[in-house]
Amino acid sequence: MITLNHxxxxxxxxxxxGIYGVLTRRNAISVLMSIELMFNAANxxxxxxxxxITPVFLTGQxxxxxxxxxxxxxxxxxxxIVILIYRHHKEINVDKINFLKW
Amino acid sequence: xxxxxxxxxxxxxxxxxxxxxxTNKRPKLSSYLSVGAVCGSFVLSVPVLFEVLKNPIxxxxxxxxxxxxxxxxxMGILIDPLTAVMLMVVTxxxxxxxxxxxxxxxxxxxxxxxFSFLSLFxxxxxxxxxxxxxxxxxxxxxxxxxxxxLLIGFWFEKKVAADAGKKAxxxxxxxxxxxxxxxxxxxxxxxxxxxxxxxxxxxxxxxxTGILTVSAIxxxxxxxxxxxxxxxxxxxxxxxxxxxxxxxxxxAATMVAAGVYLVARTMTLFAASSSAGLIVAIIGAFTxxxxxxxxxxxxxxxxxxAYSTISQLGYMMLALGLVGLTAGTFHLMTHAFFKALxxxxxxxxxxxxxxxxxxxxxxxxxxxxxxxxxxxxxSLSISGIFPFSGFWSKDEIFAVAAEYHPIFLLVAIIxxxxxxxxxxxxxxxxxxxxxxxxxxxxxxxxxxxxxTIPLMILxxxxxxxxxxxxxxxxxxxxxxxxxHHPHHAEPKIWLMLISTIVALSxxxxxxxxxxxxxxxxxxxxxxxxxxxxxxxxxxxxxxxYQAIIINPIMGFANFLFKxxxxxxxxxxxxxGNFTLFISNVKEWFDxxxxxxAVNGIAWIFxxxxxxxxxxxxxxLSNYILVIFFGILLIILFKIA
Amino acid sequence: MESSVQSAxxxxxxxxxxxxxxxxxxxxxxxxSLLFLVLTFFSIAGIYVLLHAEFIAAVQVLIYVGAIxxxxxxxxxxxxxxxxxVLRQTNEQVIPGLIIVGVLLITTLIVLGNTAWRVSEKxxxxxxxxxxxKSLLTTYVLPFEVVxxxxxxxxxxxxxIARRD
Numbered sequence: 001m002i003t004l005n006h007x008x009x010x011x012x013x014x015x016x017x018g019i020y021g022v023l024t025r026r027n028a029i030s031v032l033m034s035i036e037l038m039f040n041a042a043n044x045x046x047x048x049x050x051x052x053i054t055p056v057f058l059t060g061q062x063x064x065x066x067x068x069x070x071x072x073x074x075x076x077x078x079x080x081i082v083i084l085i086y087r088h089h090k091e092i093n094v095d096k097i098n099f100l101k102w
Numbered sequence: 103x104x105x106x107x108x109x110x111x112x113x114x115x116x117x118x119x120x121x122x123x124x125t126n127k128r129p130k131l132s133s134y135l136s137v138g139a140v141c142g143s144f145v146l147s148v149p150v151l152f153e154v155l156k157n158p159i160x161x162x163x164x165x166x167x168x169x170x171x172x173x174x175x176x177m178g179i180l181i182d183p184l185t186a187v188m189l190m191v192v193t194x195x196x197x198x199x200x201x202x203x204x205x206x207x208x209x210x211x212x213x214x215x216x217f218s219f220l221s222l223f224x225x226x227x228x229x230x231x232x233x234x235x236x237x238x239x240x241x242x243x244x245x246x247x248x249x250x251x252l253l254i255g256f257w258f259e260k261k262v263a264a265d266a267g268k269k270a271x272x273x274x275x276x277x278x279x280x281x282x283x284x285x286x287x288x289x290x291x292x293x294x295x296x297x298x299x300x301x302x303x304x305x306x307x308x309x310x311t312g313i314l315t316v317s318a319i320x321x322x323x324x325x326x327x328x329x330x331x332x333x334x335x336x337x338x339x340x341x342x343x344x345x346x347x348x349x350x351x352x353x354a355a356t357m358v359a360a361g362v363y364l365v366a367r368t369m370t371l372f373a374a375s376s377s378a379g380l381i382v383a384i385i386g387a388f389t390x391x392x393x394x395x396x397x398x399x400x401x402x403x404x405x406x407x408a409y410s411t412i413s414q415l416g417y418m419m420l421a422l423g424l425v426g427l428t429a430g431t432f433h434l435m436t437h438a439f440f441k442a443l444x445x446x447x448x449x450x451x452x453x454x455x456x457x458x459x460x461x462x463x464x465x466x467x468x469x470x471x472x473x474x475x476x477x478x479x480x481s482l483s484i485s486g487i488f489p490f491s492g493f494w495s496k497d498e499i500f501a502v503a504a505e506y507h508p509i510f511l512l513v514a515i516i517x518x519x520x521x522x523x524x525x526x527x528x529x530x531x532x533x534x535x536x537x538x539x540x541x542x543x544x545x546x547x548x549x550x551x552x553x554t555i556p557l558m559i560l561x562x563x564x565x566x567x568x569x570x571x572x573x574x575x576x577x578x579x580x581x582x583x584x585x586h587h588p589h590h591a592e593p594k595i596w597l598m599l600i601s602t603i604v605a606l607s608x609x610x611x612x613x614x615x616x617x618x619x620x621x622x623x624x625x626x627x628x629x630x631x632x633x634x635x636x637x638x639x640x641x642x643x644x645x646x647y648q649a650i651i652i653n654p655i656m657g658f659a660n661f662l663f664k665x666x667x668x669x670x671x672x673x674x675x676x677x678g679n680f681t682l683f684i685s686n687v688k689e690w691f692d693x694x695x696x697x698x699a700v701n702g703i704a705w706i707f708x709x710x711x712x713x714x715x716x717x718x719x720x721x722l723s724n725y726i727l728v729i730f731f732g733i734l735l736i737i738l739f740k741i742a
Numbered sequence: 743m744e745s746s747v748q749s750a751x752x753x754x755x756x757x758x759x760x761x762x763x764x765x766x767x768x769x770x771x772x773x774x775s776l777l778f779l780v781l782t783f784f785s786i787a788g789i790y791v792l793l794h795a796e797f798i799a800a801v802q803v804l805i806y807v808g809a810i811x812x813x814x815x816x817x818x819x820x821x822x823x824x825x826x827x828v829l830r831q832t833n834e835q836v837i838p839g840l841i842i843v844g845v846l847l848i849t850t851l852i853v854l855g856n857t858a859w860r861v862s863e864k865x866x867x868x869x870x871x872x873x874x875x876k877s878l879l880t881t882y883v884l885p886f887e888v889v890x891x892x893x894x895x896x897x898x899x900x901x902x903i904a905r906r907d
Contacts (some may be wrong), residue, residue: 021767021840073896098720
């Protein structure tokens with residue numbers, strides 16, 4: 001019998017893998033992919049809660065729709081920024097880009 | 103017409119300013135400017151004279167200069183017959199001397215400056231004459247003193263000239279101090295500077311006699327200094343180091359007469375205090391005698407004339423002290439003309455001979471006819487020979503003296519004798535006899551027209567100016583000065599006869615000694631060797647003053663100097679060193695303690711920040727790592 | 743019987759998800775990791791089906807597997823550093839990252855285990871699409887509109903940011 005905790009544990013693991021990717025990858029696109037993994041972990045949580053806690057109203061699924069929408073928007077803008085940075089620096093490795101200083 | 107008379111002194115001032123600021127580099131133009139200005143003043147003065155002649159009253163024009171609460175200082179002009187006469191004298195003599203100077207000073211490197219000084223002097227003198235209050239007259243009094251100083255020391259490369267300037271300035275200052283104190287005394291009693299108001303108060307008797315006497319004597323001290331009366335007479339002979347036209351204008355005709363003018367102007371004061379008047383008369387008489395006696399034996403042509411001037415000024419003081427306003431001012435006028443003429447004549451001779459020593463001259467008559475004739479006219483005038491102007495004015499003084507006390511008359515007659523003698527000694531030695539210095543004689547020549555024409559004009563005035571004061575004239579000088587109320591001593595025929603005889607005998611003695619040689623001057627010198635030495639050394643006045651005034655003062659000054667150097671400077675230096683030491687300590691404290699603290703704090707911050715700075719890497723990954731670390735901490739904190 | 747099948751499917755899908763996700767964050771070839779990302783998305787869609795969320799599963803496939811993946815492929819192509827064996831893909835934060843992630847995971851699992859969820863016993867809505875549609879246009883109409891604005895803003899800003907001046 002698969003309980004809520006199984007799904008939540010899966011989401012946690014996936015989320016942690018995403019964090020690990022964000023922390024360790026150099027390529028900006030890889031970082032973006034890791035972020036998508038974290039979004040999906042969150043979505044799994046929402047859907048699981050929707051199934052097990054609010055099965056009538058499906059609130060979790062509605063929020064999952066919003067999350068997916070935001071994720072799409074985020075991906076678009078982020079990739080646009082990556083391309084812009086690439087044009088300027090011929091480089092998309094985040095550890096070469098340190099203009100967050102000053 | 104009278105109201106515009108403020109222009110009279112202004113013209114020379116404008117000329118002075120112009121020369122100083124614009125035409126200093128153009129001597130010709132400067133001299134023309136200066137002469138033009140003084141001619142303008144003369145032209146403006148003539149209508150003033152006629153106006154006053156027509157209607158001899160006192161007119162005053164004034165404005166408030168300084169307004170203190172309840173006390174005002176005014177500037178203004180006062181025009182009365184005395185002023186009108188002085189205006190004429192000053193402008194005429196000044197004008198002629200200006201013209202004469204063009205010739206005399208030709209080629210001098212400071213030609214422009216000379217004329218600017220002359221203009222300044224003319225301005226000051228006219229201002230002095232026109233002043234309507236004590237404050238104003240004192241300002242111009244000092245201003246003429248200043249120009250006198252500047253002109254005596256005009257050839258300041260010569261040490262004697264520079265010293266003479268200093269001597270004149272310091273000596274007259276001594277008198278001016280008295281003058282100033284006298285003014286203060288009088289003004290504090292009267293509450294105003296204005297002449298007329300003070301005189302009204304004196305006439306009304308609202309000022310006590312004691313104050314009047316003291317202030318009159320103090321004011322007279324100023325006149326003593328300026329008019330070179332005993333005991334402050336020593337500066338005038340030395341002042342002869344200045345250019346001769348200056349001697350003629352300032353030290354014979356006008357400035358030295360300012361003292362006489364002052365006494366005449368404040369006549370009411372002296373009339374009100376008989377003891378003060380007596381002091382004036384005694385000093386005048388004594389000075390007249392003293393100076394005339396010194397003049398007998400001097401060898402420098404200008405010095406003889408200088409002593410003559412002192413003596414004649416003494417005459418005027420004598421007359422004024424005995425309340426002979428007419429006599430004093432009348433003699434002032436005639437003296438101005440003939441003494442200016444004498445000086446200008448002497449200047450002409452000096453110009454030709456390049457020496458002042460009469461024993462190097464001689465026989466100049468044929469070579470310098472105009473100069474010689476005019477000089478002799480002036481000598482006759484000063485000696486008091488009928489009908490030259492000096493005769494009339496001197497006779498007035500005799501009459502005044504005779505009315506008061508015979509002793510004054512006696513002194514006056516002796517002085518007249520000596521005057522005639524030394525003047526003709528001068529004439530005979532200079533113009534007649536054999537030339538004593540062949541070389542200089544050969545180079546002698548008559549002066550240019552620009553110099554001789556003023557001589558001739560002055561000669562004319564020396565003869566005829568006195569005729570205004572012929573005592574039997576109904577509307578003569580005396581009535582004029584006294585506003586139609588003639589007041590002068592009764593003319594006495596016997597007195598006139600005596601004076602003429604005395605003068606003639608003086609001339610005769612000079613003739614015998616210096617022209618005929620029938621009495622040997624050398625023998626006289628040997629016979630009266632003590633009086634001769636006394637006179638030749640001017641009664642040792644200079645030596646006396648040196649010994650009793652100058653040396654003690656210098657000694658005291660030296661003592662003070664040593665005191666300054668030894669004690670005061672030592673103290674000051676000690677303070678300085680002490681302060682320096684304190685400063686050094688403070689500097690050490692500042693650099694090591696205060697700066698150290700500040701720098702130390704700065705150093706700490708710098709090190710700390712350099713460390714903290716490492717954290718801000720600018721790399722996104724680092725930041726995210728920190729963010730998650732923070733999140734982790736929060737969670738752990740929450741569940742713990 | 744049904745539950746055991748479900749369990750089997752769940753575990754298989756979970757294994758695929760976790761495995762491919764680890765590959766996504768560790769592979770050197772960025773293009774390969776993208777392919778494993780696609781596999782992860784598919785498996786997650788499977789999880790959604792298990793949870794009776796067919797609509798979300800469809801949306802997952804359409805948007806993630808379709809749109810976002812294509813976007814990422816474009817980005818990889820344009821930045822031209824697709825593959826290079828010598829290229830180091832990880833930075834020096836591997837050890838701290840691992841520690842943080844490990845601690846976080848353990849903590850999360852402990853928290854999960856200690857939490858008493860108020861699990862609803864009702865049966866899930868069968869017509870999920872209808873319910874979601876109603877919710878979106880009634881209760882959540884304001885967020886729905888806001889999100890649409892966010893989408894259009896992101897679209898325009900992406901164009902503006904990426905265009906060549």
